[in-house]
Amino acid sequence: xxxxxxxxxxxxxxxxxxxxxxxxxxxxxxxxxxxxxxxxxxxxxxxxxxxxxxxxxxxxxxxxxxxxxxxxxxxxxxxxxxxxxxxxxxxxxxxxxxxxxxxxxxxxxxxxxxxxxxxxxxxxxxxxxxxxxxxxxxxxxxxxxxxxxxxxxxxxxxxxxxxxxxxxxxxxxxxxxxxxxxxxxxxxxxxxxxxxxxxxxxxxxxxxxxxxxxxxxxxxxxxxxxxxxxxxxxxxxxxxxxxxxxxxxxxxxxxxxxxxxxxxxxxxxxxxxxxxxxxxxxxxxxxxxxxxxxxxxxxxxxxxxxxxxxxxxxxxxxxxx
Amino acid sequence: xxxxxxxxxxxxxxxxxxxxxxxxxxxxxxxxxxxxxxxxxxxxxxxxxxxxxxxxxxxxxxxxxxxxxxxxxxxxxxxxxxxxxxxxxxxxxxxxxxxxxxxxxxxxxxxxxxxxxxxxxxxxxxxxxxxxxxxxxxxxxxxxxxxxxxxxxxxxxxxxxxxxxxxxxxxxxxxxxxxxxxxxxxxxxxxxxxxxxxxxxxxxxxxxxxxxxxxxxxxxxxxxxxxxxxxxxxxxxxxxxxxxxxxxxxxxxxxxxxxxxxxxxxxxxxxxxxxxxxxxxxxxxx
Amino acid sequence: xxxxxxxxxxxxxxxxxxxxxxxxxxxxxxxxxxxxxxxxxxxxxxxxxxxxxxxxxxxxxxxxxxxxxxxxxxxxxxxxxxxxxxxxxxxxxxxxxxxxxxxxxxxxxxxxxxxxxxxxxxxxxxxxxxxxxxxxxxxxxxxxxxxxxxxxxxxxxxxxxxxxxxxxxxxxxxxxxxxxxxxxxxxxxxxxxxxxxxxxxxxxxxxxxxxxxxxxxxxxxxxxxxxxxxxxxxxxxxxxxxxxxxxxxxxx
Numbered sequence: 001x002x003x004x005x006x007x008x009x010x011x012x013x014x015x016x017x018x019x020x021x022x023x024x025x026x027x028x029x030x031x032x033x034x035x036x037x038x039x040x041x042x043x044x045x046x047x048x049x050x051x052x053x054x055x056x057x058x059x060x061x062x063x064x065x066x067x068x069x070x071x072x073x074x075x076x077x078x079x080x081x082x083x084x085x086x087x088x089x090x091x092x093x094x095x096x097x098x099x100x101x102x103x104x105x106x107x108x109x110x111x112x113x114x115x116x117x118x119x120x121x122x123x124x125x126x127x128x129x130x131x132x133x134x135x136x137x138x139x140x141x142x143x144x145x146x147x148x149x150x151x152x153x154x155x156x157x158x159x160x161x162x163x164x165x166x167x168x169x170x171x172x173x174x175x176x177x178x179x180x181x182x183x184x185x186x187x188x189x190x191x192x193x194x195x196x197x198x199x200x201x202x203x204x205x206x207x208x209x210x211x212x213x214x215x216x217x218x219x220x221x222x223x224x225x226x227x228x229x230x231x232x233x234x235x236x237x238x239x240x241x242x243x244x245x246x247x248x249x250x251x252x253x254x255x256x257x258x259x260x261x262x263x264x265x266x267x268x269x270x271x272x273x274x275x276x277x278x279x280x281x282x283x284x285x286x287x288x289x290x291x292x293x294x295x296x297x298x299x300x301x302x303x304x305x306x307x308x309x310x311x312x313x314x315x316x317x318x319x320x321x
Numbered sequence: 322x323x324x325x326x327x328x329x330x331x332x333x334x335x336x337x338x339x340x341x342x343x344x345x346x347x348x349x350x351x352x353x354x355x356x357x358x359x360x361x362x363x364x365x366x367x368x369x370x371x372x373x374x375x376x377x378x379x380x381x382x383x384x385x386x387x388x389x390x391x392x393x394x395x396x397x398x399x400x401x402x403x404x405x406x407x408x409x410x411x412x413x414x415x416x417x418x419x420x421x422x423x424x425x426x427x428x429x430x431x432x433x434x435x436x437x438x439x440x441x442x443x444x445x446x447x448x449x450x451x452x453x454x455x456x457x458x459x460x461x462x463x464x465x466x467x468x469x470x471x472x473x474x475x476x477x478x479x480x481x482x483x484x485x486x487x488x489x490x491x492x493x494x495x496x497x498x499x500x501x502x503x504x505x506x507x508x509x510x511x512x513x514x515x516x517x518x519x520x521x522x523x524x525x526x527x528x529x530x531x532x533x534x535x536x537x538x539x540x541x542x543x544x545x546x547x548x549x550x551x552x553x554x555x556x557x558x559x560x561x562x563x564x565x566x567x568x569x570x571x572x573x574x575x576x577x578x579x580x581x582x583x584x585x586x587x588x589x590x591x592x593x594x595x596x597x598x599x600x601x602x603x604x605x606x607x
Numbered sequence: 608x609x610x611x612x613x614x615x616x617x618x619x620x621x622x623x624x625x626x627x628x629x630x631x632x633x634x635x636x637x638x639x640x641x642x643x644x645x646x647x648x649x650x651x652x653x654x655x656x657x658x659x660x661x662x663x664x665x666x667x668x669x670x671x672x673x674x675x676x677x678x679x680x681x682x683x684x685x686x687x688x689x690x691x692x693x694x695x696x697x698x699x700x701x702x703x704x705x706x707x708x709x710x711x712x713x714x715x716x717x718x719x720x721x722x723x724x725x726x727x728x729x730x731x732x733x734x735x736x737x738x739x740x741x742x743x744x745x746x747x748x749x750x751x752x753x754x755x756x757x758x759x760x761x762x763x764x765x766x767x768x769x770x771x772x773x774x775x776x777x778x779x780x781x782x783x784x785x786x787x788x789x790x791x792x793x794x795x796x797x798x799x800x801x802x803x804x805x806x807x808x809x810x811x812x813x814x815x816x817x818x819x820x821x822x823x824x825x826x827x828x829x830x831x832x833x834x835x836x837x838x839x840x841x842x843x844x845x846x847x848x849x850x851x852x853x854x855x856x857x858x859x
Binding site for chain 1: 354404413414421422423426430543547550581584595596
Binding site for chain 3: 202
C-alpha cells in the first residue's frame with residue numbers, strides 16, 4: 001500500500017507554492033487567471049470523481065457547472081441573496097439534480113451513459129440559453145454578487161479572491177483524498193474494476209456510482225458558483241459543450257483517477273492557453289489534437305507517467321489509482 | 322391545412338438529411354462499436370468543402386458535391402486508420418474520448434479556415450415549384466429526390482453487393498463476421514469512409530437551403546444519436562425511419578407547440594428512451 | 608433446517624432453456640454437490656441463486672425468505688456468497704485490499720465518516736484489516752497480503768477468491784468448480800479447506816467436475832442435464848443411478 005507520507009508530500013508542496021504565488025504576481029490580470037485556474041481545477045476534480053473513480057464518462061458536467069453558476073447569479077440579482085448563501089444553494093441544487101439525473105442515467109452503461117449525459121448536458125445548456133425570461137438568454141446576467149466579508153476578512157481584492165478559490169480547492173482535494181482512502185472510495189474503485197464481483201460481495205453498484213455522480217455534480221456546481229461570483233457576470237457559454245471538453249482535457253492531461261492530476265492538468269492546459277493567448281484561435285485545434293494524442297499515447301496522463309517512473313526506480317507501486 | 326402540408330414537407334426534407342447522417346453513424350457504431358461523436362463535424366466539413374468550391378472556385382454544384390464526398394471519405398478513412406483502429410482493443414472509454422478530441426479539432430479547424438460567420442451558398446436550382454398546389458423551393462425537391470435516390474442506391478449496395486453485405490454483416494455482428502472470414506479491418510475503413518461520404522452528401526445537399534457555420538454539426542451529431550438509439554445501433558432501416566420520424570416531430574412540434582424549444586425534441590426523446598430503456602430500444606446483436 | 612430452497616427454477620435465453628423447472632433444497636450445515644455434463648446449466652443455476660441473473664420463472668427461498676426479486680448485492684448481504692467459474696478478483700489491488708472489499712458489507716461508515724475521519728471509520732478500518740488478515744491466514748495466503756492480486760498463481764488466486772467470499776461470514780457459500788486447473792496435491796488441500804469451512808458452520812453448495820472431490824465431500828448430490836434435474840441423492844445412490852451414467856456417457 002502506498003505509504004501515506006509519500007502521497008501527502010506532493011499536494012502539500014503544491015499548496016505551499018500556491019500560497020505564495022500572489023506575492024510574486026501581484027498583477028491583477030495574473031491573479032484573475034490564477035483564480036480561474038483554481039476554480040476550473042475544482043471542476044476538473046469533480047469530473048475526475050465520476051470519470052476516474054467510477055469509470056463513467058459523464059458529458060453533462062458543464063450542465064452542473066452552469067446550474068451552480070446560474071443559481072448563485074439569479075438568486076443574487078433577482079432575490080438579493082448574498083454570495084455566501086447563494087453558493088451553498090447552487091451546490092445543493094447541483095447535487096440534488098445530480099442525484100436525480102444520476103439515478104436515471106446510471107442505469108445505462110458505457111456508450112449509452114455517455115450519450116445520455118451528453119443529451120442531458122445539452123438540454124440544460126439549451127434551457128439556460130432559451131429561457132430568456134429567467135436567465136436573460138444570450139445577454140447573460142450582470143451584477144452577480146461577489147463574496148462578501150466574513151468577519152474582518154474581505155474578498156474584494158483579486159488576491160483575496162484567489163486565496164478564497166485556493167481554499168476551496170484545498171478543501172476539495174482533502175475531501176476527495178479522504179474519500180478515496182476510505183471504504184467508500186474502495187467500493188467505487190471495486191465497482192469500476194469488476195462490477196459483477198463487487199455485487200457478489202454485497203456492494204450496491206448503483207448506489208456507489210450515483211454517489212460519485214452526485215459528488216461530481218456538487219463540485220461542478222461549487223466551481224460554477226465560485227466562477228459566477230468571482231467574475232461578476234455570467235453567460236450561457238458557461239454550460240456549453242466546450243466547457244465539458246476543456247475539463248475533460250484537464251483531467252486527461254493530469255491523469256484520470258489520480259488525486260492531484262486534474263489540478264496539474266488544469267494548470268498546464270489552462271495556463272498555457274492563457275499564456276499563449278496569441279494562439280487563441282488555434283487553441284481548440286490544439287486541444288482537440290492533444291486529446292486524441294493523449295488517449296493514443298499517454299492515456300494515463302502525467303500521473304501515469306509519474307507512477308511508471310517511480311515504479312521504475314525500484315518502488316513497487318500497488319495500484320490504488 | 323396548407324401550413325400542415327408545408328410542415329410535413331419540411332419534415333421530409335430535414336428527415337432526408339437526418340437519415341443520411343444517421344445511416345452513416347449507425348453503420349460505424351454497428352461495425353466498430355465506436356460512438357463517433359465527431360460525425361456531425363464530418364457533415365459540417367462536407368458542407369464547407371462544397372461551399373468553398375462553389376463560391377470561391379466556381380465549381381458547378383454537383384461537381385463540388387462529388388469532390389466533397391471524396392474528400393470526406395478520405396478523412397473518414399484516415400480517422401479510422403490513425404485514431405480508432407489503434408484503440409480497438411483498449412477500454413471503450415478511450416475511443417469515446419478520442420472521438421471527442423476529433424470533434425473539437427475539426428470544428429476548430431473549420432472555424433479557423435472560414436471563420437464564425439454564417440455563410441450562404443446559392444443553389445443552381447433557384448425558384449419555386451408547385452407541388453400539388455404547394456409552393457416548394459426547387460432545391461428542396463432536388464434534395465428529396467437526390468436523397469431518396471442515394472438511399473435506394475445504398476440499400477442496393479448493402480444488400481446486393483459483396484462489399485455491402487460484408488459491411489452489413491459486420492454491423493450486425495463483428496465477431497460473427499470474423500468467423501466467416503470477413504476482413505473486418507478493411508470493412509472498418511470502408512465503413513468509416515462510406516459513413517463520412519454520406520455525411521458529406523447530407524451537408525452539401527442542405528447547405529443551399531440552410532446556412533453554413535462551424536457549429537452546424539454539433540446539434541446534428543446528437544440528433545443522429547437520438548435517431549440511432551431509437552432505431553437500433555447498427556440498424557439501417559432503423560436509421561432511415563428514425564430520421565424521418567424525428568424530423569417530423571421537430572417540424573410539427575416546432576410549429577404547433579413551441580418554436581424556441583424545437584431543438585430540444587431530439588434530446589428529450591433521447592432522454593425519455595434511455596429513462597425507460599437504459600440500453601436503447603433494441604438490444605444489440607450479441 | 609432448510610437454508611436454501613429452489614422451486615420450479617427456470618431460465619430461458621431467447622429460445623434456449625438453460626435451466627428447466629429445477630427443484631432442490633439445501634440443509635443448513637451440509638455440503639451439497641451439483642454435477643452434470645458441460646452445458647447442463649449448473650453455473651446458470653448459481654447465477655440465478657446469487658441473483659446475478661434474473662429468473663424466467665420459479666422461486667428462490669433463502670432462509671425461508673423469498674429472494675427471487677432481490678438484486679445480487681442484496682442477497683449477498685443476507686449471507687449468500689459465491690465464487691465464479693473463471694476466477695474473478697480485483698486484479699489491480701492488493702491481496703489484502705481484495706478481502707477488505709469483501710468485508711465492506713459488514714461495516715457502515717459512509718461518506719460523512721470518510722470526510723470527517725470519524726472514530727467509527729478508524730475502528731471499522733481496523734476491524735476490516737483484522738478480519739482480512741484472519742481469513743487470509745485461514746486460506747494460507749497471509750504472507751502475500753501486500754502482493755498485487757494479479758501477480759498470484761492461478762491456485763493462489765482461487766484461494767483468494769474463496770477468502771474474499773468468506774471474509775464477511777456468509778451462511779451459504781456457492782463454489783463454482785473450485786478444483787479446476789489445480790493439481791492432485793492442491794486438490795487434497797482444497798478438500799481439507801472446504802471441510803474446515805463447513806466445520807466452521809458454513810453451508811456449502813458446490814459445482815464440481817472432479818468426482819473424487821464431490822464423492823468425498825458431499826452428503827447429497829444433485830445431477831443436472833440439459834437444464835433439468837435428472838437425479839438427486841447420496842453419493843452412493845448417484846454412483847449407481849443409471850440416468851446419471853446415461854447422461855455422462857451419452858454426451859461423449
